[in-house]
Structure formats: structure tokens, C-alpha cells
Amino acid sequence: MSLVPDMNYADETVAALLAREPGAARVLLDHGMQCVGCAIAPFETLAEVCLIYEVSLVQFIGELRDRGASDERETT
Amino acid sequence: MLGHNLITRAATPVRRAQPVGGAPRVRHVIHLNVQSMAVPHDATALVRQLATVPLFKGLAPDILRPIIALAHPTSMPAGMFFFSEGDPAERFFVLTSGRAKLTQLTPEGHQVVLGHVGPGDVFGGVGAFGDPRYPVSAETVEPSIALAWTSGTMQHVLETHPTVAINAVRFIAERLHDLQRRYRQLMTERVERRVARALLRLVRDAGRRLATGVEIDFPVSRQDIAEMTGTTLYTVSRLMSSWEERGILGGGRQRIVLLKPHALVAIAEDLPPS
Numbered sequence: 001m002s003l004v005p006d007m008n009y010a011d012e013t014v015a016a017l018l019a020r021e022p023g024a025a026r027v028l029l030d031h032g033m034q035c036v037g038c039a040i041a042p043f044e045t046l047a048e049v050c051l052i053y054e055v056s057l058v059q060f061i062g063e064l065r066d067r068g069a070s071d072e073r074e075t076t
Numbered sequence: 077m078l079g080h081n082l083i084t085r086a087a088t089p090v091r092r093a094q095p096v097g098g099a100p101r102v103r104h105v106i107h108l109n110v111q112s113m114a115v116p117h118d119a120t121a122l123v124r125q126l127a128t129v130p131l132f133k134g135l136a137p138d139i140l141r142p143i144i145a146l147a148h149p150t151s152m153p154a155g156m157f158f159f160s161e162g163d164p165a166e167r168f169f170v171l172t173s174g175r176a177k178l179t180q181l182t183p184e185g186h187q188v189v190l191g192h193v194g195p196g197d198v199f200g201g202v203g204a205f206g207d208p209r210y211p212v213s214a215e216t217v218e219p220s221i222a223l224a225w226t227s228g229t230m231q232h233v234l235e236t237h238p239t240v241a242i243n244a245v246r247f248i249a250e251r252l253h254d255l256q257r258r259y260r261q262l263m264t265e266r267v268e269r270r271v272a273r274a275l276l277r278l279v280r281d282a283g284r285r286l287a288t289g290v291e292i293d294f295p296v297s298r299q300d301i302a303e304m305t306g307t308t309l310y311t312v313s314r315l316m317s318s319w320e321e322r323g324i325l326g327g328g329r330q331r332i333v334l335l336k337p338h339a340l341v342a343i344a345e346d347l348p349p350s
């Protein structure tokens with residue numbers, strides 16, 4: 001895994017992420033991020049919420065990727 | 077001698093009544109050996125300690141001594157009740173060590189903490205002023221010792237020693253001030269949250285992303301917000317102006333931009349500030 005965050009991911013809004021990948025809610029909750037159901041979720045990008053909650057964007061995106069990978073394994 | 081009497085005459089802790097409207101809680105009152113606790117073992121030390129208690133401020137030791145002789149020391153481990161809401165207000169307490177919280181139960185059974193008492197504080201005073209029942213419960217949060225007088229005894233003390241009566245009024249006035257301050261905070265915080273939520277509702281339905289933040293994409297006046305939240309234009313103006321000063325909101329006439337959307341969410345949802 002690259003240590004450079006995937007910029008496509010970083011600029012995606014939280015609402016778009018959750019619409020595409022509802023399981024991402026788990027990663028948000030694990031970091032104490034109150035984004036699920038938030039009125040601001042359609043307007044804030046992952047890079048912005050990581051800044052607000054003082055979470056490393058690299059680590060956060062890494063966790064999203066790991067999660068996606070494990071989901072894929074489960075479905076195949 | 078007096079101190080020794082006080083210690084051996086340890087009063088029975090108040091029985092725990094069932095909370096009004098809530099599930100009965102099982103709490104066993106433990107009878108403690110008061111000698112192991114922090115009541116001074118000689119009368120002089122006790123008089124000296126109680127002379128610093130606001131209720132007895134200004135009393136000469138020879139006046140204080142017989143008053144103290146009428147008291148029953150009551151000691152409690154943490155989590156026990158000196159008295160419960162609704163119990164007959166039979167005793168008047170001065171906490172000499174430890175800490176207790178004064179609570180009420182809501183009709184839904186939730187406990188609300190109304191205040192704390194520490195060493196030197198008076199509690200359970202209503203009986204001496206004629207109220208038949210305690211309006212609150214007094215629960216220890218750490219091992220505590222209180223001196224207790226029967227309400228009749230304390231009423232007599234208040235009648236015969238104006239200094240004590242004036243001290244009691246002063247103490248009650250301070251508590252009233254404290255409650256008024258907390259009431260004001262509660263009222264303003266509630267309105268603040270309502271207004272923040274209203275702005276977020278508008279953002280949810282009509283938000284538009286700008287480079288600087290999130291705009292509510294139609295004209296919204298402060299009067300509109302006041303009507304959405306059941307408060308006054310004055311209150312909305314005051315809140316929104318303070319949020320503008322803090323850099324949370326921007327915009328202009330009938331135009332609202334959330335410059336720090338998360339700060340507003342934190343207000344609306346009572347999140348810890350990040």
C-alpha cells in the first residue's frame with residue numbers, strides 16, 4: 001500500500017463515500033467521527049473531516065482500502 | 077469528653093426510601109464505625125473546625141459548643157443516601173468531610189444533579205424552615221461525615237441565635253444565585269442548540285458548497301430562523317452575531333454561509349469542541 005493518500009478518495013465528500021460504500025460508517029465511527037447522518041456530510045470532503053477530527057488522512061484512507069479489500073474477499 | 081460523646085452517639089444513617097416514579101434501587105445502608113473516620117476526636121478541635129463553617133461564622137466558642145453537643149455525627153461510605161427525595165425532612169445537616177450530590181429524579185426516572193455539597197456546606201435545611209419533606213436526595217460521592225440536628229433543634233437554634241439565622245439566609249442566597257446562573261446557562265444553551273439545528277436543517281435541504289464554506293442557497297432572514305426555532309428575533313440576532321464574530325458564520329443580508337460547518341454541528345449536537 002502506498003503511503004501517499006489517493007487524492008480521488010481525499011476529495012470525495014463523506015456523503016458520497018457513504019452512498020458508495022455504506023460499510024465506511026464503521027471506519028468513521030472507529031475514529032469518533034460524527035459524520036453519519038450529518039447535515040454537513042454532503043459538503044465536507046474526507047480530507048476536511050480528517051483535518052477537523054485530527055485523524056491522519058493517510059491512515060484513514062488506508063483503513064478504507066483495507067475494508068474495501070476485505071469486503072471484496074467476503075463477496076467472492 | 078464532648079467529642080467522645082459525639083463519636084459514640086453516632087446516629088443511624090437514614091434509611092433509603094424508594095425513588096418516586098423510578099425503579100426501586102437496592103442500596104444497603106452500612107453502619108460504620110465512626111471512630112475510624114475523620115471527626116476530630118476532641119471537642120476543642122471539633123469546635124475549631126465548625127467555627128470555620130459558614131453557618132456558624134461569628135459565633136463564640138462557648139455558644140457554638142452547646143449547639144454542637146446537640147448534633148449527631150452521621151458517616152456514610154460513598155454511594156449512600158443521607159436522605160431521599162420525599163422523605164420526611166427530619167434532620168438538618170452540615171457536611172464536615174467528604175462530598176455529596178443533591179439530586180432529583182425526573183418522572184421518567186432520570187437522575188438530575190442539582191448541585192454538590194462539600195465540607196462546611198449546609199444541606200437538608202428545609203425541615204428547619206417548615207417544609208415537611210426533602211425536595212432532593214443527598215447521596216455521598218465519597219466517604220462523608222455530616223453533623224445532623226433534628227429539624228426542631230435547628231429551628232430552636234435559628235430562633236435563639238440570629239447570627240446563625242443570618243448565616244443560613246446568606247447561604248441560601250448564595251445557592252439561589254448559583255441556581256439562577258445555571259438556569260440562565262441552561263436556557264441560553266437550549267436556544268443556541270435549537271438555532272444551530274435550524275441552520276443545519278436548512279443546509280441539509282438547500283446547502284451549496286462554496287470555496288469558503290457551505291451556503292444556504294436561498295434568502296433566509298433572522299426572523300425566519302426565529303420562527304423556525306420558536307424564539308425571538310433578538311435572540312437569533314445575538315447568537316448569529318456572536319457566531320459571525322467567532323468566524324463560524326459569514327454572509328450578509330438574508331444570506332447565510334457556514335464558514336466552519338463542523339463548529340455549528342458541535343453546538344447543535346453538543347459535541348466536545350475539536
